[in-house]
Amino acid sequence: MRRYGLLGGATILALACSGAVPTPPPAEPDRWRFLGAVTGAPAPPPNGPGAGEAGLVLGAPQRAQARTVADALAAYAKRLKGAEKRRIAAVKTWGLRRTPLRAPAPPADKPKLTSEPGHTTGKGLPPVIVQVPTDEKVVFLTIDDGAEKDPELLEMMRELDLPYTSFLSDYVARDDYDYFREAHRDGSAIQNHSINHREMPTLSYAEQREEICRQQDILEKEIGERPTLFRPPYGAYDRDTLRAAASCDVEAVPLWAEEAFPDRIDWGRGDHELHPGDIILTHFRGTDEWSGSMPDMIRRVLDTATSQGFALARLEDYV
Numbered sequence: 001m002r003r004y005g006l007l008g009g010a011t012i013l014a015l016a017c018s019g020a021v022p023t024p025p026p027a028e029p030d031r032w033r034f035l036g037a038v039t040g041a042p043a044p045p046p047n048g049p050g051a052g053e054a055g056l057v058l059g060a061p062q063r064a065q066a067r068t069v070a071d072a073l074a075a076y077a078k079r080l081k082g083a084e085k086r087r088i089a090a091v092k093t094w095g096l097r098r099t100p101l102r103a104p105a106p107p108a109d110k111p112k113l114t115s116e117p118g119h120t121t122g123k124g125l126p127p128v129i130v131q132v133p134t135d136e137k138v139v140f141l142t143i144d145d146g147a148e149k150d151p152e153l154l155e156m157m158r159e160l161d162l163p164y165t166s167f168l169s170d171y172v173a174r175d176d177y178d179y180f181r182e183a184h185r186d187g188s189a190i191q192n193h194s195i196n197h198r199e200m201p202t203l204s205y206a207e208q209r210e211e212i213c214r215q216q217d218i219l220e221k222e223i224g225e226r227p228t229l230f231r232p233p234y235g236a237y238d239r240d241t242l243r244a245a246a247s248c249d250v251e252a253v254p255l256w257a258e259e260a261f262p263d264r265i266d267w268g269r270g271d272h273e274l275h276p277g278d279i280i281l282t283h284f285r286g287t288d289e290w291s292g293s294m295p296d297m298i299r300r301v302l303d304t305a306t307s308q309g310f311a312l313a314r315l316e317d318y319v
Helices: 009-018 029-039 059-093 151-160 170-186 205-223 239-246 294-307
Strands: 138-145 165-168 189-192 258-260 265-267 279-283
Touching (some): 151 170, 151 294, 165 170, 170 205, 189 205, 205 239, 258 294, 265 294
Parallel strands (some): 138 165, 138 279, 165 189, 258 279
């Protein structure tokens, strides 16, 4: 789903559309070699025929490499422009008020996570968070349980190129893991929401560990990746929950700041505003339980986020 590369889309578009031919700046040979690696251009020989004292290629070989890089940039820019045209068309198809904002490139280093004030902490326990520490105007959409498997949701998220995370409970997801495998191929991360959606503090440590760790194994088998995040059902947990989660490779426990429905947003703060790094909860539900469909819910989330200047980003890029 993430179609940005190591170079920013705006930079590549500007370079290619300007017709400028990049040449290796003398002070930055390492950066030039990196650019060649990104675009697939052949690397210049560091020394030998055609190389100057600083190891830079001169003359015809340099010009040939520059043309190769320029062609690669132009081809990539063309793909980006085509993808963006399709995305803008999808905005109309899905009835959005505005084109969703693009998230910035993820941080090179993920922020350090600490449990929110008032939540359980301790050595070796995964942090419990409702918000990711970032100054970027990004929020994170997370969808729980897996009961409703609406093909239009996958189509909408794919066409709009939107990141999201699915927290699955086996008891409702198991009848069609193919649906979630398709979501994963499209870019959705798949994370853990327990086997049977039981309220964790009512269970013994052994029972909690069975709920969490067995779902880790199931998702690794069904999806091909072992989850690193666990969300306890109902947001209810105790110290045993965190101990059990830590014992089977869970690195963080994301709760939520807002909950989204087709007809409203339930706000966690009195200002009724999104804040940088907020985690938004919703569920795999349909018209039998909601006043609208999953695409209706996505429309509300996107229109709210866009109107407030926020973009959806991928939670796993930050956590």
